[in-house]
Amino acid sequence: MADTAMGEVFKLRCELAGHEQDVRGVASCEDGRLVSCSRDTTVRTWTPTGSTTFESAVLMGHEHFVSCVAVMPPSPSLPSGAILSGGNDRTISGQCVVAPVVNVWVEGNLAASLKGHTLTVCGLSSDKAGRVYSASWDKTAMVWDLSSMSSVGKLEGHEQAVWSVLPLEDGGLVTASADKTCKLWRDGKCVHTYVGHTDCVRSLALFPGVGFVSCGNDGSVRLWAVSGECLLAKQISDNFLYCVAVLPTMEVAASGEDKTCKIVRDGDVVATLQHPGSVWSVACTPEGDIVTGCADGVTRVFTRDAGRAADAEAVQVYEARLASQTTSSQQIGGVDLATLPGEEALLEAGKKDGATIIIKKGGKAHVYSWNAGEHKWDALGTVADGPGEGGGGGKTLFN
Structure with missing residues (x-):
C-alpha cells in the first residue's frame, strides 16, 4: 500500500447519538453530511453545524431493520444525487437529495422503492452513470437504472449470500460472498473468481489505481489486482471483520466484532480505534476522517485534524x-x-x-x-x- 507520511494520530471528533439500536451502516457525502442506518428501521442524515456538532434528520421508509446505506453522486438521471438504503423488508429506498436543504429528509419523501430481491438487501453501491448495485442474502446482485427506476440486470453465480458489491474504475463489477469468494463481472457475466479468503467475505472497497480491498469473517484484509493476483493478505483480527474502507491516504480501515476499527498501512496495523461494542460499518470522508457505526447505537467520527478534535469533556x-x-x-x-x-x-x-x-x-x-x-x-x-x-x-x- 502507499508509502505516505501520515500526520497526527486519530482522535475522537464526535459521537452522534440518535439511533435506538445498532448502527449497521454509515456513509459520507461530498458536502460534509453523514448518513447512518440502524436496526431501529430508520436512516439518519447528519449535517455539520460546527467542527464537532451535527444536526440530525430522520428518514422513514423501511418496515424492518435497515442493514446498509450508500451515497450516489449526482448523475444525469438524478442531478442532485441520492441516498440509498436497503434492509430486510426486501426493498431499496431511494431518497432524492435536494442539497443543501435537509428538511426534505425530515419529510421522508421517497423517490422510489426498488423491488426485486427475495431476501435481505445487505450491500449497496453506485456509479457516476446513475446505476445502483445491490447485494442480497438471496445469493444475487442486481443492477438498477434510476432513470427508469427499474432493474436492468441480475448477477447469479455465487453459492451463498452476496454481502457486498463494488463497481470498478474500468467498468467491471466485483461481488463478495459468504461462499468465501469474490467474483468479477463484465457485461453481466462472471469472468474471474478471486479465491483466498477462508471464510465469508463481508465487504469490498475500491483501492484506486490498483484494484480493490476485501475483508471477511476470517479476520483478514486482502488487496487484489483486478487481474486476479492477491497483492497483500494480512491477518489483523482473531474475530470477524465486517466492513472495510480506503482513506484518501491509501490506508485501509477495517472494523469488526472485536469492538475496534483498525487502520492498516503497508500491511501493518498502525492504529486501533476502540469502541464499546462491535463495529458493524466504517466509511471515510473526503477530508480523511473515519466514520463508524457501532452496536451501541452510536455513530462516531475520528479525525487527525486537531482543529476538529473533540473537547476534553x-x-x-x-x-x-x-x-x-x-x-x-x-x-x-x-x-x-x-x-x-x-x-x-x-x-x-x-x-x-x-x-x-x-x-x-x-x-x-x-x-x-x-x-x-x-x-x-x-x-x-x-x-x-x-x-x-x-x-x-x-x-x-x-x-
Whole structure:
C-alpha cells in the first residue's frame, strides 16, 4: 500500500447519538453530511453545524431493520444525487437529495422503492452513470437504472449470500460472498473468481489505481489486482471483520466484532480505534476522517485534524463508555485472578498497537489495550463471569 507520511494520530471528533439500536451502516457525502442506518428501521442524515456538532434528520421508509446505506453522486438521471438504503423488508429506498436543504429528509419523501430481491438487501453501491448495485442474502446482485427506476440486470453465480458489491474504475463489477469468494463481472457475466479468503467475505472497497480491498469473517484484509493476483493478505483480527474502507491516504480501515476499527498501512496495523461494542460499518470522508457505526447505537467520527478534535469533556464521556463495558470471561477462555499481574504491568509499553493485557486491580480483572499513537494503555473494561454481549463468536477476543 502507499508509502505516505501520515500526520497526527486519530482522535475522537464526535459521537452522534440518535439511533435506538445498532448502527449497521454509515456513509459520507461530498458536502460534509453523514448518513447512518440502524436496526431501529430508520436512516439518519447528519449535517455539520460546527467542527464537532451535527444536526440530525430522520428518514422513514423501511418496515424492518435497515442493514446498509450508500451515497450516489449526482448523475444525469438524478442531478442532485441520492441516498440509498436497503434492509430486510426486501426493498431499496431511494431518497432524492435536494442539497443543501435537509428538511426534505425530515419529510421522508421517497423517490422510489426498488423491488426485486427475495431476501435481505445487505450491500449497496453506485456509479457516476446513475446505476445502483445491490447485494442480497438471496445469493444475487442486481443492477438498477434510476432513470427508469427499474432493474436492468441480475448477477447469479455465487453459492451463498452476496454481502457486498463494488463497481470498478474500468467498468467491471466485483461481488463478495459468504461462499468465501469474490467474483468479477463484465457485461453481466462472471469472468474471474478471486479465491483466498477462508471464510465469508463481508465487504469490498475500491483501492484506486490498483484494484480493490476485501475483508471477511476470517479476520483478514486482502488487496487484489483486478487481474486476479492477491497483492497483500494480512491477518489483523482473531474475530470477524465486517466492513472495510480506503482513506484518501491509501490506508485501509477495517472494523469488526472485536469492538475496534483498525487502520492498516503497508500491511501493518498502525492504529486501533476502540469502541464499546462491535463495529458493524466504517466509511471515510473526503477530508480523511473515519466514520463508524457501532452496536451501541452510536455513530462516531475520528479525525487527525486537531482543529476538529473533540473537547476534553466529550473525550472523557467516550473513554468512560469504553471503561464501563463488561467483557465476558467466556470470550477470553476464563481468567484466574490470582495469576494476573498488578498495575505495575502498565508501566511497560505494549508490543504493538492494539495489544491487550489483563491486570488485577481492586479485586477485579481489568482489560487494557495499547495505544501506540499516544503511547499509553487505554482501559477497555472489566472481565465478568458468564456470557457477554457482542462477543467473539466463540473466538479468543484478547490475546
